[in-house]
Amino acid sequence: MKQTGAAQTMDMAGAPEIHKPTNVLRWFGVAVVSVICAWIVYQILFNPGFQWDIVGTYMLHPSVLSGIVQTIYLTILVMVLGIIIGVLLAVMRLSNDPLLAFCSHSFVWFFRGTPVLVQLVFWYNFGTLFPMIEFGIPFDGPKFIEIPANVAISSFTAALLGLGLAEGAYMGEIIRAGLMSVDDGQTEASKALGHRPWQTFWVVVLPQAMKAIIPPTGNQVIGMLKYTSLASIVALPELMHSIELIYARTFETVPMLIVAAVWYLIMVSVLTVGQHFIEKHYSKGWRRQEQVDG
Amino acid sequence: MADMNLSQNLGGSTSAMHEMENSKPLVRCENVWKKLGGNDVLKGINLEVGRGEVVSLLGPSGAGKSTLLRCINAIEYIDRGLVYVDDVPVGCEESSGGYMRVSEQRLSRQRADIGMVFQNFNLFPHMSVLQNIIDAPVRVRKEKKSDAIEHAHELIKRVGLPEKANAYPRHLSGGQQQRIAIARALAMRPKLMLFDEPTSALDPYLTNEVLDVIKDLAQSGMTMIIVTHEVRFAREVSDKTTIMGNGKIIEAGDTEQVFSSPSNPIAQDFLSNSL
Numbered sequence: 421m422k423q424t425g426a427a428q429t430m431d432m433a434g435a436p437e438i439h440k441p442t443n444v445l446r447w448f449g450v451a452v453v454s455v456i457c458a459w460i461v462y463q464i465l466f467n468p469g470f471q472w473d474i475v476g477t478y479m480l481h482p483s484v485l486s487g488i489v490q491t492i493y494l495t496i497l498v499m500v501l502g503i504i505i506g507v508l509l510a511v512m513r514l515s516n517d518p519l520l521a522f523c524s525h526s527f528v529w530f531f532r533g534t535p536v537l538v539q540l541v542f543w544y545n546f547g548t549l550f551p552m553i554e555f556g557i558p559f560d561g562p563k564f565i566e567i568p569a570n571v572a573i574s575s576f577t578a579a580l581l582g583l584g585l586a587e588g589a590y591m592g593e594i595i596r597a598g599l600m601s602v603d604d605g606q607t608e609a610s611k612a613l614g615h616r617p618w619q620t621f622w623v624v625v626l627p628q629a630m631k632a633i634i635p636p637t638g639n640q641v642i643g644m645l646k647y648t649s650l651a652s653i654v655a656l657p658e659l660m661h662s663i664e665l666i667y668a669r670t671f672e673t674v675p676m677l678i679v680a681a682v683w684y685l686i687m688v689s690v691l692t693v694g695q696h697f698i699e700k701h702y703s704k705g706w707r708r709q710e711q712v713d714g
Numbered sequence: 715m716a717d718m719n720l721s722q723n724l725g726g727s728t729s730a731m732h733e734m735e736n737s738k739p740l741v742r743c744e745n746v747w748k749k750l751g752g753n754d755v756l757k758g759i760n761l762e763v764g765r766g767e768v769v770s771l772l773g774p775s776g777a778g779k780s781t782l783l784r785c786i787n788a789i790e791y792i793d794r795g796l797v798y799v800d801d802v803p804v805g806c807e808e809s810s811g812g813y814m815r816v817s818e819q820r821l822s823r824q825r826a827d828i829g830m831v832f833q834n835f836n837l838f839p840h841m842s843v844l845q846n847i848i849d850a851p852v853r854v855r856k857e858k859k860s861d862a863i864e865h866a867h868e869l870i871k872r873v874g875l876p877e878k879a880n881a882y883p884r885h886l887s888g889g890q891q892q893r894i895a896i897a898r899a900l901a902m903r904p905k906l907m908l909f910d911e912p913t914s915a916l917d918p919y920l921t922n923e924v925l926d927v928i929k930d931l932a933q934s935g936m937t938m939i940i941v942t943h944e945v946r947f948a949r950e951v952s953d954k955t956t957i958m959g960n961g962k963i964i965e966a967g968d969t970e971q972v973f974s975s976p977s978n979p980i981a982q983d984f985l986s987n988s989l
């Protein structure tokens with residue numbers, strides 16, 4: 421007790437050690453989980469229903485591969501469409517113009533409020549509602565362009581519109597939340613420097629909002645990759661539909677579903693890694709220690 | 715233009731003309747009214763700031779000081795009255811039926827000539843110090859990037875932080891951030907600098923380093939309006955002092971006169987409580 425400052429001894433042995441209590445429940449848990457895992461592995465290896473040889477043959481089957489390409493292509497286009505619509509919706513909703521805000525709100529209300537499956541089938545059957553797609557004066561005025569709807573709306577267009585518009589509604593809400601997370605002082609400082617409105621948005625607000633927008637958007641992309649399987653209902657040959665076509669012919673349902681599951685897992689894993697790097701990019705200036713190069 | 719023709723006709727020398735230009739106030743607020751959330755926040759403000767003058771704007775919380783600054787910089791539209799900066803009305807233009815608001819695009823050009831420094835610094839956190847400073851000169855003023863960088867380094871040195879050019883704002887102390895924010899505003903070569911409580915978010919030690927930069931700026935002849943609670947600093951640095959209370963100007967004049975013999979009882983009260 422009389423020791424001060426530098427004179428303190430470092431007598432580790434003299435300090436009482438503090439023990440963790442043994443956790444009986446934990447060991448019980450480990451046992452249960454092990455049994456379950458063992459059962460799963462056993463089933464995978466020895467249940468003949470999985471038919472691993474067939475899974476192997478079809479993993480790289482040409483129509484499976486072209487299905488994957490379609491799935492990726494559709495996912496990218498839907499997300500691009502969704503993000504563009506989302507940015508517009510968010511900016512409209514946050515603008516001071518009540519008419520724009522109303523339009524944005526209504527769009528979100530409708531496309532978020534109806535099932536995507538219904539929207540998809542609706543677009544596919546658009547032709548029954550409007551046999552001709554026309555650009556011109558509405559209410560039976562003269563028309564400039566007329567296209568038969570069943571030509572304009574292929575199953576791909578139907579899938580793109582059905583998924584893309586709904587995705588736009590969700591992205592609009594995600595982007596709006598992101599934009600609102602940026603402090604008003606940032607907008608003010610940007611205005612005071614003479615930035616034009618779109619410069620304030622593009623240079624100051626959006627890059628900061630990205631930090632809040634990226635993680636849920638990653639979620640949306642991963643979700644969308646799987647949601648594209650809904651397009652099989654309008655006979656778009658994406659991964660799921662290609663798989664369906666094969667097992668409708670061969671009746672090897674379970675192994676074909678495994679092929680699909682494995683491929684979706686692989687694609688999602690790649691996306692997850694990509695998301696990590698994008699998040700890292702937009703956290704610039706928020707990490708603990710850093711300097712820009714140069 | 716009309717002035718020039720007139721003086722030429724009268725045979726006035728250019729230097730006399732300059733004299734006249736220079737004696738005109740840089741900022742003129744004429745009967746400015748502003749409503750926020752249903753309340754009159756500014757109730758007929760008249761204020762003049764001459765070229766090279768430093769005016770401090772004091773007053774109790776809620777008096778409308780920030781609002782007045784924001785109106786001068788047209789971050790806020792005014793409802794009635796006129797604000798002239800350099801003889802150009804801010805935020806509106808004369809038309810047949812009176813005055814009309816101008817578009818946001820036009821406003822941004824007017825704002826570019828006025829520097830503003832905020833209580834919370836408001837540096838852009840996703841940009842390095844250098845990027846913060848050169849962005850507006852390059853993007854808005856269309857300066858060449860190399861010129862802007864050179865100017866930025868000069869300014870960073872002037873505010874005493876030459877080694878921080880590549881740091882991000884988050885890694886600077888509050889006082890350092892505020893000094894960079896001042897450098898950022900100066901990079902636009904403004905005619906006028908507005909300060910809204912630049913030291914309120916800082917502890918006393920950091921306050922001084924920011925006040926020194928502002929003092930230095932005052933000596934260099936920059937026209938400034940400073941809203942502050944640092945009453946002693948205001949007395950030291952400003953030529954004129956204006957005291958606001960409840961949306962009106964209740965006392966205005968030369969700093970020494972306002973401080974030594976304020977006439978308005980609320981102003982007297984405010985000054986005796988703050989000193």
Ligand SMILES: Nc1ncnc2c1ncn2[C@@H]1O[C@H](COP(=O)(O)OP(=O)(O)OP(=O)(O)O)[C@@H](O)[C@H]1O
Nearest residue numbers: 750751752755773774775776777778779780781782
């Ligand atoms: N957006 C707003 N909506 C409604 N009232 C507002 C708004 N902004 C400011 N006010 C009110 O206007 C008045 C003046 O505000 P202002 O911020 O200009 O005061 P101030 O003199 O700068 O005070 P402080 O010293 O606290 O910064 C206050 O009463 C405030 O409540």
Ligand SMILES: [Mg+2]
Nearest residue numbers: 779780781911
């Ligand atoms: Mg204020």
